[in-house]
Amino acid sequence: MKTIAIYTIGQTLRSRSMIAGLAVSLLYLAAVPLLSTTGGGPVMVGGSGEGGGAAPQFLMFSLSGLNLIGMFMALFIALGSIQSEIDNGTMALIITKPLSRSRVITGRWAGYALLLTGYVLVIGLVLWLAVLLGTGTLFLGFMPALALVGLNVITMMTLTFAISVFLPAAANAVLVFLVFIATTNLSLINIAGGGAGGPAVAVIGNAFRLALPVGVVGDQMHRFLASAPDQPALSSLFIAYEVFYIVALLLLAATAFKSKDLK
């Protein structure tokens, strides 16, 4: 499994999707010098969410960007993960070796997960440090928010990865993108429904979000950044659900791959 994970990391690091994602991420980092500095000692941003000048907006903007870029990068790197390797014959070489098919799946998933976690962590910490050094503002809610970005990115990768067991890259991209758009639109419906006093709409909206639970967890991330993590239990439930969603998809992928006829 370790060998497969290392192979996956090496292969992904050389992929165009990864390089493009890193390039876009660097553009975000380049925005750091534009931040205004508050001068003086560090300002702690806690409970009230006050202080920090332009830094909170920048951090909110850049972390949301990292969330979105990370998710799309996850989508693109995992698109052809299984089906493309079946098509070019590489998978036949791997699965005829003495390791079970479920280990191939988990090894590959672990490679992507490690890589994307590293990516989110590095870019996130650079952003955090840049804000700290540039503005003297210490965001306490940043680390939990960054962890949720990582969770979202891995969720998106896992969904794409699981579908890659069944569909070729192009069909996979279309399907995941549609699910992503649908759940995003539903979140708007959810908000509108909640605001108009229609609790049923909110319930339906939340139920639909189960198809790709990155939206609600993304909202929770914003709350952490706004230093207001004391939210209703629903968000915590969605975070737990997102973890369950990842595990369930991985199991589904492993089970399907175990009995799949390869080319």
Next chain:
Amino acid sequence: MHVAIEIEVLTKTFGHGPDAITSVDGLSLHVDKGEIFGFLGPNGAGKTTTMKMLAGIIFPTSGTARLLGKPVGDVATRARIGFMPETVRLNTFMRADDFLAFNARLYGMDPGRSRQRAIEVLAQTGLAGRARSRVRDFSQGMMQRIVLAQAIINKPDLLFLDEPASALDPVGRRDLREIIMRLRNGGTTIFLNSHMLSEVELVCSRVGILNHGKLIRIDKLTSITRPVQVVDVRAEGLSEETAAAVRQLADKVEFGPDGRFTATLDSEEKIGRLAEIITLGGATLKEFSPRHLSLEAAFLKEIGEDKDG
């Protein structure tokens, strides 16, 4: 246990309902340990499907198969098996030696041993000079060599080769033959799918012929390429009496210049008798060549494509 491959009523059907296609239909055969078994058949006969089922790439619809005494799919047994698929277009970022070391690691070898075996098989497959070349830049022939290299990196007890020579040049084919014979001498059982009947003829001890998913013939190569009871002869000092005796023995005799003639006999036993008549008649045998059916001719005959009937 002297059997390396045991296949019992193996069937593979693709699709469902009226569109279903049975690619392999009730195939049963055994391959002994240490044997080089040639698996022949026209395109679409089901050879590659059979090999893929044995390698665990696809699953049979029904029937069973055992490799080295264990059911197909047994993970531990795969450590003793090598597999070279027919068509692979490796799009890996890796260099040749890294790719082979990666494959060795999948067989459970430690990093040092993996690297050592990678160097050894690169040399065996004629790729020693390309160790640091990227695999994705390889030509089709080199790709075939490196896929062969990964199949033998674990020194397998059982090796599956699916059209291993299709993209190889004559030097590559010779290298492949040498590798096959070296592995055979080391006790490896080899199951070889090939369209290159001349290659099969050179290395295989037994062959099976598959057509429309069914095994239509399985026999020793020497039985399949049996003598056809036609003998080309050149004899000095052939007397009229001896010539008459030859005519009497043979169904048909065509005499040519310089004491040459071709005799068609109705049984294999008469070949020896023919030689006896000539020498006892006082003639000197300069050439005596019983013709054999080539594997290609035998193959075409078995699958019903023999234009000569």
